[in-house]
Amino acid sequence: MLFWNTARMSRSLVLNGGRPLIGDIEVRGAKNLVSKAMVAVVLAEEPCRLRGVPEISDVQIVAGLLELHGVKIDSSDRDGELLLDPTNVEQAHVADIDAHAGSSRVPVLLCGPLLHRLGEAFIPDLGGCRIGERPINFHLDVLRTFGAVVDKRPEGLRLTAPHGLKGADIQLPYPSVGTTEQVLLTAVRAEGTTVLRNAAIEPEIMDLVAILQKMGAIISVQTDRRIEIEGVPRLGGFDHLAIPDRIEAGSWACAALATAGDIYVRGAQQQPMMAFLNVFRRVGGSFDIDDEGIRFWHSGGDINSLAIETDVHPGLMTDWQQPLVVALTQTRGLSIIHETVYENRLGFTSALGEMGAQIQTYRNCLGSSPCRFSRANFQHSAVVSGPARLRGAEITVPDLRGGFSYLIAALAAEGTSKVHGIDLIYRGYENFSTKLDAVGADYDLI
Numbered sequence: 001m002l003f004w005n006t007a008r009m010s011r012s013l014v015l016n017g018g019r020p021l022i023g024d025i026e027v028r029g030a031k032n033l034v035s036k037a038m039v040a041v042v043l044a045e046e047p048c049r050l051r052g053v054p055e056i057s058d059v060q061i062v063a064g065l066l067e068l069h070g071v072k073i074d075s076s077d078r079d080g081e082l083l084l085d086p087t088n089v090e091q092a093h094v095a096d097i098d099a100h101a102g103s104s105r106v107p108v109l110l111c112g113p114l115l116h117r118l119g120e121a122f123i124p125d126l127g128g129c130r131i132g133e134r135p136i137n138f139h140l141d142v143l144r145t146f147g148a149v150v151d152k153r154p155e156g157l158r159l160t161a162p163h164g165l166k167g168a169d170i171q172l173p174y175p176s177v178g179t180t181e182q183v184l185l186t187a188v189r190a191e192g193t194t195v196l197r198n199a200a201i202e203p204e205i206m207d208l209v210a211i212l213q214k215m216g217a218i219i220s221v222q223t224d225r226r227i228e229i230e231g232v233p234r235l236g237g238f239d240h241l242a243i244p245d246r247i248e249a250g251s252w253a254c255a256a257l258a259t260a261g262d263i264y265v266r267g268a269q270q271q272p273m274m275a276f277l278n279v280f281r282r283v284g285g286s287f288d289i290d291d292e293g294i295r296f297w298h299s300g301g302d303i304n305s306l307a308i309e310t311d312v313h314p315g316l317m318t319d320w321q322q323p324l325v326v327a328l329t330q331t332r333g334l335s336i337i338h339e340t341v342y343e344n345r346l347g348f349t350s351a352l353g354e355m356g357a358q359i360q361t362y363r364n365c366l367g368s369s370p371c372r373f374s375r376a377n378f379q380h381s382a383v384v385s386g387p388a389r390l391r392g393a394e395i396t397v398p399d400l401r402g403g404f405s406y407l408i409a410a411l412a413a414e415g416t417s418k419v420h421g422i423d424l425i426y427r428g429y430e431n432f433s434t435k436l437d438a439v440g441a442d443y444d445l446i
């Protein structure tokens, strides 16, 4: 059992903005690795230890699902250590699994591990941020290539593998993070070799590869988005310290910039954040990297507008886009955003408009080249005109990163803001209210 429960947390925040955020905060393991590492436990035949686990609701959701499948989970105190024992993995009751419907996207990654362990998997309807259609067609296609039979039912998906799972030759239509993880988590114990082309290579995926290697997997990552996996008959446990959360680190960096503040993010690492750090420097923010973390601050005077384009790694990660947009409202001139990963990740800007930001969204690709959305009717580009004098407003969180971005906007704004629906922010920002205290924010939880 986990000892924390974000379901008991507050739903709204009242914030008084207009003062710089200054102080030290710490980020722990990445949401986008920790939840996958927990899924990998189902493949193990020995207990596993995961360290640096943040107290976020996505961890809670995956822990609940694993417990339904007989994984014993122990987290006794606040040191971020989870002990997970999968020796008695069993089929969960469909009705119990169904109770987790709509809560996260991670359950789809249980397909391969459950098929290997139990020969059958039932997956509830998925949740996750509503920032686009987010189909799972790539996931189902690759699972079928391995030999899975997918039965779509009103309450979710039922998968079986009547002839076992066999290594496959796979070319992804787009370097999808989740589908790459799906392939890794299935191929490591499939019979024979799998070759995956056009794979995603995000740092969290490389950390998952490291975990699987500790468990006994044989995986080679080539330089051209090609990953080769030799299936093995058995996997053992692991002991692993999760890669720190670069999205959370970048979000606090944007909070420092937008409020003309100065925040030291303990745990932030340079390498996985290179694309972000380049943007931060170009916009005129300052940073200083040491062995323990990164200090981000506003250097005074005007900051620069610029053009940014999100992309798969090593490009600028889409999850940084929303907090960056808030920082860009404070720059002089016109900034351009081209969101190429999700077709609908700019909807959060309309509430920023109510706060005084000048943001116009466009269907056209306002980037270096047309993206996958060029001929579709999606508002996936934006022009931000600044600097804007933001004023407090009453707003409701639309999604995880949009939610944190609203907190930044409220703290940069003059006056008082009320932000509702903050439970979504607990999905990926550990103890954010304690961290707001640490950087001197003026707020009340209601």
Ligand SMILES: CC(=O)N[C@H]1[C@@H](OP(=O)(O)OP(=O)(O)OC[C@H]2O[C@@H](n3ccc(=O)[nH]c3=O)[C@H](O)[C@@H]2O)O[C@H](CO)[C@@H](O)[C@@H]1O
Binding pocket: 031, 032, 033, 105, 106, 132, 133, 134, 135, 136, 137, 138, 139, 140, 174, 175, 176, 177, 178, 179, 200, 317, 318, 319, 341, 342, 343
């Ligand atoms: C829990 C987690 O790790 N979430 C991250 C993961 O999401 P997630 O793994 O869902 O993102 P993907 O990389 O798979 O999605 C990228 C694009 O591919 C499309 N697609 C994906 C799968 C599919 O079957 N069909 C399809 O069309 C999506 O709609 C999207 O337009 O990577 C995203 C891109 O870095 C991040 O924003 C999310 O924070």
Ligand SMILES: C=C(OP(=O)(O)O)C(=O)O
Binding pocket: 031, 104, 105, 127, 128, 129, 131, 319, 400, 401, 428
């Ligand atoms: C889009 C995100 O997460 P998820 O895929 O879990 O919805 C995110 O972390 O910003």
